[in-house]
Amino acid sequence: MVDPRFESPVDRSIREAVERGDFDDLPGKGRPLPGAGGTGPVDENWWIRGYLQREGISGDALLPPSVQLRKELDAIDTTVAGFRDERRVREHVAEVNSRVVDHMRHPMGPRVPIRKLDADEVVSRWRHAREQRRTVPAAPEPAPPRRRWWRRGT
Known part of the structure; x- marks a missing residue:
């Protein structure tokens, strides 16, 4: 027990709440924190990962902005x-290129190799991908199984 003469106001408030029984009926009492306990190594950021997952x-x-831009x-x-x-x-490529130029002028975060996109190359790849999707025939739907004539009445 902590000596009351050296107890901080926060510690005193917690101790008084425990003595009053304010923490007795909390859900999960006596169980380890999710993500913090278990057999594997402790992940220090388990609660951040859980929050991001819950919020989608x-x-x-x-x-960092430089890594986001590179991705x-x-x-x-x-x-x-x-x-x-x-x-x-082309509008999207121009917008991304403007952010690349802004980053080159005022870099933030770790140094990551970043260069402007060539709009003609992106459009060429976009056209090629569109043509590939058009030429790939859709798979025909399988025919339903035929029932034999002697089982039609069942």
């Missing part, structure tokens, strides 16, 4: 794959 937030939001540059083809026209693809 990507862990990429916690990355966006690497995934440009999948990002523009859903666009319907070339004008929208």
Whole structure:
């Protein structure tokens, strides 16, 4: 027990609450914290990961801006794959390039190799991917199984 003469106001409040029984009926009393206990190594950020998962937030939001930008540059083809026209693809590439230039002028975070995108290359890959999707025939639906004539009455 802590000597009351050296007890901080916070410690005193907690001790008084324990003596009153304020913590007796809390859910999970006597059980280890989720993610902190168990047989494996303790993950110091288990509660952050749990929060992000519960809220449906990507862990990429916690990355430094330079790494976020690099990941966006690497995934440009999948990002523009859903666009319907070339004008929208070029607008998106121009917007990403403006953020690349801003980052080059005022770098933040770790140094990551970043360069501007060539809009013509991205549009060319986008067109090629669209043509590939158009030429791939859709798989025909399998025919329902035929029933034999002698089992039709059952």
